[in-house]
Amino acid sequence: MTDVSEMSFEQAMKELETVVNRLEQGDVALEDSIALYERGAALKARCEEKLKEAEEKVAKITLGADGAPTGTAPLDAG
Template sequence: MAQEQGETPADVSAMSFEDALKELERIVGELEKGQVPLEKSIRIYERGEALRRHCDKLLKQAEAKIEKITVGADGQAKGTEPLDVE
């Protein structure tokens, strides 16, 4: 989804992770080519930063939902506990 004229970073909050990541990758590619005028570079960089923050937020929410299965001494599933991702 390309940014439309007048669209603000706040519009990012409704995007799925996949859509936000896809647009972020497109922005990075465009900036890496180095053929974007300065004003547009600044605008799409700001959009990219909003997309990055949104993706990070969604990943953290997903991590908070993941649980690991605990196994008892007999090798059988005993229950679950929060996943320690650090």
């Protein structure tokens, strides 16, 4: 099983969908359900982390008069 901290957003999201589908089917043993839930929580956290990183990158981009990116700016620059 791939370490969640090494997954891309897309990988984590795909596996999270699989976990949710298995849990929704309801035919998983209790111990397996708990393990799946824990894995799902870790995958959700990874997706949130990767989204936050992407938002921060987008927030840093500044645009010039011609609409082209001119570089980056601090997140708190407004």
